[in-house]
Amino acid sequence: RDRAREILSAVEGRTDTRLGVEAMGLLDAYGIPTPDGDIVDSPADALDVAERIDGDVVMKIVSPDILHKSDIGGVKVGVADEDVEDAYEDLVSRARNYQPDAMIIGVQVQEMVDLDRGVETIVGMNRDPQFGPLLLFGLGGIFVETLEDTTFRVAPVSEHEAESMTREIDAAPLLRGARGRDPTDVEGVVETIQRLSQLVTDFPAILELDINPLVATPDGVEAVDVRLTVD
Numbered sequence: 001r002d003r004a005r006e007i008l009s010a011v012e013g014r015t016d017t018r019l020g021v022e023a024m025g026l027l028d029a030y031g032i033p034t035p036d037g038d039i040v041d042s043p044a045d046a047l048d049v050a051e052r053i054d055g056d057v058v059m060k061i062v063s064p065d066i067l068h069k070s071d072i073g074g075v076k077v078g079v080a081d082e083d084v085e086d087a088y089e090d091l092v093s094r095a096r097n098y099q100p101d102a103m104i105i106g107v108q109v110q111e112m113v114d115l116d117r118g119v120e121t122i123v124g125m126n127r128d129p130q131f132g133p134l135l136l137f138g139l140g141g142i143f144v145e146t147l148e149d150t151t152f153r154v155a156p157v158s159e160h161e162a163e164s165m166t167r168e169i170d171a172a173p174l175l176r177g178a179r180g181r182d183p184t185d186v187e188g189v190v191e192t193i194q195r196l197s198q199l200v201t202d203f204p205a206i207l208e209l210d211i212n213p214l215v216a217t218p219d220g221v222e223a224v225d226v227r228l229t230v231d
């Protein structure tokens with residue numbers, strides 16, 4: 001809680017209110033798992049991070065001006081160490097092409113999560129003028145808007161309510177292992193919903209927070225992308 005408070009007071013009143021970097025730290029402070037990795041501002045530093053992570057990495061442009069990174073080719077999945085430096089330059093030039101005056105913070109280098117065995121979900125919150133903090137859970141990833149397979153509760157939620165959210169969506173059978181797939185860590189998803197619920201209850205200054213995707217695999221859950229808006 002203290003760490004979360006520190007992070008939030010550092011970003012309070014900032015106008016570039018899309019704070020991916022700080023958001024990862026907030027989740028971490030509340031025990032929501034995030035993939036290993038870091039945000040760097042040079043190709044050489046990107047390589048350093050990639051070398052310390054086992055296997056290929058994911059690289060993403062970090063800019064408050066770019067909300068949907070994959071829309072502009074700002075996410076590269078499965079980058080081998082020898083391609084990391086080129087990938088860095090490429091991500092930055094794609095961002096510049098998209099918006100020449102975009103403020104570019106750098107590139108996030110992240111451990112790969114096994115999507116083949118996982119399900120992309122979304123866990124989010126926004127404050128409704130009438131109901132207060134509304135938690136959302138649903139099928140996630142880059143198609144979330146088109147599929148609209150989501151369910152809502154007012155925070156704070158009990159374990160029972162969080163659990164029922166994971167049962168309500170159309171894609172619920174996917175989480176529990178459909179068609180011979182291994183069941184994913186639904187308990188981890190339930191816990192994540194509750195932890196997010198606690199976080200937004202503790203900090204009214206968080207206006208909006210979306211984990212998309214929270215990847216659920218048989219081994220656990222990982223918040224690979226977070227978007228945060230603060231007061």
Ligand code: ADP
Pocket residue numbers: 035058060067068069070071075077110111112113114115120141142212213224225
């Ligand atoms: P954005 O939503 O801004 O386009 P994301 O970080 O959510 O950017 O990445 C887009 C997609 O790339 C994700 O929905 C997921 O399918 C894939 N992806 C992102 N990070 C990882 C990761 N660490 N491991 C595996 N796949 C990833």
Ligand code: MG
Pocket residue numbers: 141142212213225
């Ligand atoms: Mg995303």
